[in-house]
Amino acid sequence: MKSVVNKAYMAEDQPRYRFDQRGKYSGSSPCSSDEYSSYSSENDQGQNFRSSSRSPGPPASRSPQNLEGHQGSAEMENDKSKEPSQKDPISEGEFLPDDIKQIIGDDPHTKTPATVLIHQSIASRWSHILRNGIPRDELSSLLESLPVPSNLPELSAPKLNPEISEIINNPQKTKDSYYTSLQDRTAAGLSALAQALSVFIVESENLDGKIKDERPASPTGEEPYPGSREVIRKAFQRQGIPESALNTTLNSLSEGTIRQYGITYKAWWSFCESIHESPFNVNSKSVILFFEKLLSSTTNRFNAFNSHRAALSLISDQPIGRNMLVKRYLKGIFRQRPPAPRYQTTWDPQIVLDYLETTTGSDLKAQSFKLVTLLTLATGQRLQTISTIRIPNITMSAEGARVLISDFIKTTSPNSAQPCLHLPFFDAKPSLCAARCLQTYIELTKDLRSTDSDKLFVCYKKPHKPATKQTLSRWVKETLTSAGVDTTIFKPHSTRHASTSAADRKGLAIECIRKTAGWTSNSTTFAKFYKLPLTQTGNFLHTVFDQSEDN
Template sequence: MLASLSNSTIKQYNTSLKLWWQFCIVHNIDVYKPSLSAVLKFLSAQFNNGCAYGSLNSHRSALSALIGNNLGSNDCVKRLLKGAYKLKPTRPKYSNTWDPQLVLNHISTWIPNSDLSLEKITKKLVTLLAICTAHRVQTFSLIKLENILLSDSGIKINISDIIKTSGPGRDQPVLFLPYFRENISICPATVLSDYISRTKNIRPEGTNILILTYKRPHKPATTQSISRWLKQVLSESGVDTSVYGAHSTRHASSSAASSAGVSIETIRKTAGWTASSNSFARFYHRPVINEGEFAQSVCLSG
């Protein structure tokens, strides 16, 4: 059972199950064999304590895994969740997003790659990976050297490890970084090649993970480190990081691609959504901020 759950899901369920445990102790309820009314009272109590639909759904999933009995699909539970959604509908984290060109303009001044510090070329690489693939930070932390395939047109990266979107019958992600011959300063394939050469002699023996920490002893970078580096680059580029986090690169790049006329099917395939997924339409397709648009239209109209 536990093997079917990711580490992040287990952590998420732990929070729900602790609340359930406390609720059962206070109300003298059997933790493993509660009545349906007890479950409904628990979910209602969490809603009254401020939980929105997403949190309640997480609680339902955790209890379903613990208790079973098709709890998650019970009509009463589903109706309660539906009511919670209507009273507190799930809203996207961002109503708009930033223009990736801001960040690309900033890192394009970091040249040549051979003269960059290990810190800067590392941050340049993770930023271009994020903007050019729209994948999660988790995916970048799992890139392995043996899964990087070079060709004349670009670099293909196979992701062999299980990630958030992995599942039976689903293809594993394949990232592709093209060569930008016309703008070598932000060419993702060139930066990746230069990074591999740069880290060749400092890579710990037996380490096949691509992205390393730029401080000794140069261990494989964690998702937390990569997220922190991305956020630092966003801040340096003028993006308001009090609003936008590292994950917002996924919103920004996919929205910019859509605005440029790229098909939703291509965006889904590139960013790792399934053909049936509506995540892009619901949460990621956001207008790109252009705060000077009104002034420009007025001042440049003549």
């Protein structure tokens, strides 16, 4: 075998050199092929062929070029020991380019094993448990205290089907019971780990929220006022409402309420910015300071401050509306600026009715103004309710028109019925008949109404979009102004005061007034705010002193 290897390292055209039986070089003269073969066969029979490198073939250091000039193996060994050792750059890999190292990766033999340390209190306890185990009673109580989380039932071990249990033998049942017990213990361990992680996550979220609360709310203008809806959304998030339920929760507030609260939130945002407080850190001290600033800079009465209180209570983590200091302060505002009704008197609807009766305009604008004003006076309803009337909800009969209000309005609640407006034909004065005016308006606008809206009122200007509540309010105001009502004092909503007060003056039962206008049977709103006397233009002195009637 060695002769074959030795021959493989020797080219045919190179001379063979003499080696003794110990594998040492014995001369510089080449040997013949027969001598080399004879020498190799002797070694195959048991002689020990050794080279200084112990390789199966002649080492590179013993090539003819390296061996020339040496007189013996001892001298060669001594010379090699004196030479400095040199590393093979290819075998060592010291000169690999960086891009090649990046491709093949780091040498795994040079990597340092990763070490992980846990808290010593945990390590010492677990070490004791791993060495000594847990007592059976303690283990049972521990497993009972760590049930499978209700929102992760997949941790529970699956139950063996009764049909299968009847046909398998006892060893298989024992094996299944063992695996069930093993999974139950694993589930208990995972449950404990999940509970610990949940506590950590919740505390982290609370800490993040606390840090955000303690940070000044946009002292440098980095967080401008985002709008009332976004303020409420962020407050609901902080109060714990899930992200998926935010929109549904926001729907509990009407658009009008959100707009009204927006006045408070905008002023509150600016105030918190000036004192370097978070707008969501609503506490009694900051609320009282905010109210005091408004009290000194505005002429708002108690009603406005009560609205501010409701708005801030909505975004507060605390029951700020029931705070004793805030309630005491608001009571002081009540005494200092008590609430007062908007109107002390009202106007006579007959003034407007006389104007509408003499108006002969038949164009869309005139009919629009006339119908909306007649509906407010004939029903005593708010303009918000009138603006929600839809064509499919209008039913005409021989007695008149019946209008069902299906949209949400101010008085809509889970336990209240939606209003239904009854407009009987007024044959005494057909020009003031709201039911006939309604028929005329529907016929006049049937070709102008868009297919994607079924609202009754449309704008009289192209492209004839559905009219909003604000548009209807402007129409009523122009009508009242044209009829001679002082609209610098009386707003469009005053039609509700005028019509209900007129009905009361003419002897209509209070129950009928409440029902028609949309108040509950036990409501005192009409008596407090809507039952008003007519505005008197006469002068007391002239009436008393004038003696013309006595003569």
